[in-house]
Amino acid sequence: MARTAIKTLKPGPALELNVQAAKSAATRARLIDATIRCIIKHGYSRTTTPRVAEEAGMSRGAMLHHFENGSALMQAAIAELHEKRLRAFRQSAGSSVHEVHTLVRAYWKQISGQTFTAFHELALASRTDKDLANILVPAQEEFRVRWYLQAIELFPEWQGDRARFDLALALSQNVLEGMAINRLTHGLDERMVEPILIDLERQIEALKPLPKKV
């Protein structure tokens, strides 16, 4: 591999250690992105291999060169979606702000995006698709666990009353995700979003233990 750079004096490819590997990685990424876009645009069940190939702008033959079959591609897409979610999550939680308001808004913004749409498409499909469930459920559980652990880190003073802490988390999760899913299915009155968010924040604050000194 090192010899390649010495031998070819031409510019361009000479600088890369391995043009093929880079090209392959880029193509795989293109395919994974196309898969995610298809899930968002057409839904899981209509995310077919010809459609993904078309969305990625390449032949189906080329596609199947990089992923041995359709479900290998889907598996990679799920892994990428999971990473996306975790990245967005870390970004939200890591910003050193521990205020309820900020965190509620951050999670709301996150699940208002298309990544959540794609995830819910997969989650509902996995209800009746065992193979898909086997891939997806571990990712869902890891996310929930990290969510919970991160919340514990953010609110250490709350750990004395675990029941109220758990309730605040469960409430947040179900209200926000409920709104997000209802929005996907013509079931959300947008005018109610802001009042509900405000109420949720108020309620979480009410569940917090009183600080010993202000």
Added chain:
Amino acid sequence: MARTAIKTLKPGPALELNVQAAKSAATRARLIDATIRCIIKHGYSRTTTPRVAEEAGMSRGAMLHHFENGSALMQAAIAELHEKRLRAFRQSAGSSVHEVHTLVRAYWKQISGQTFTAFHELALASRTDKDLANILVPAQEEFRVRWYLQAIELFPEWQGDRARFDLALALSQNVLEGMAINRLTHGLDERMVEPILIDLERQIEALKPLPKKV
């Protein structure tokens, strides 16, 4: 028709005014039920005409005699699901009990059933299926409107503060439906259901205007 009874001395069919009409209606009902069961068992996208025919225990040819094509059957199934929802809803609301607790539990029980599962399958599918949306969205909207009007009837004393009333309704809807959907997708911790329900009831009570006299 009357002559038939005279002619055939055998019991059974003689008593019905029109055997064919009854048979046809029964067969159509069987097909519609089979369609709903398929949506619940296999999901919307895997509810195919051969599968429905098999579930109904008849040939696909017979099936297509009663419904000109697959989407006509789906349309009938959606109408039936809509009726089911409205019936369950009327039963809940009509039981002359106007307590928050009772109503919350009634709606929770309702959306914990399979009818809601089927409806959410359809609702999410309609996100990316325009034809399905054209059939489904009107039913969804009618249900929401009736839900709202029924709530107004049940809580006339609340109408002075419409903002708080609307908030209570929107909260109920999103919390309960959020839980129901999360339960469908491995996202609900069953241990949190009861605490969330209790909290929701408490919060709705808190939003109610104070009665002038106790």
Added chain:
DNA sequence: GCAAAAACAATCATGATTGTCTTTTATTTT
């Protein structure tokens, strides 16, 4: 009874999706 109509069953042609296989083109490697 008997002809018409309805219920039911079976088959056919079409289009879509899937995975495999072969061919062509580009890139490494020696």
Added chain:
DNA sequence: AAAATAAAAGACAATCATGATTGTTTTTGC
């Protein structure tokens, strides 16, 4: 420069869902 390897495209057969067509049995109305 030639052989080897990887990327990309295309062709292929198998499966499945769909709607239409045809044939068979049962019910209906005279």
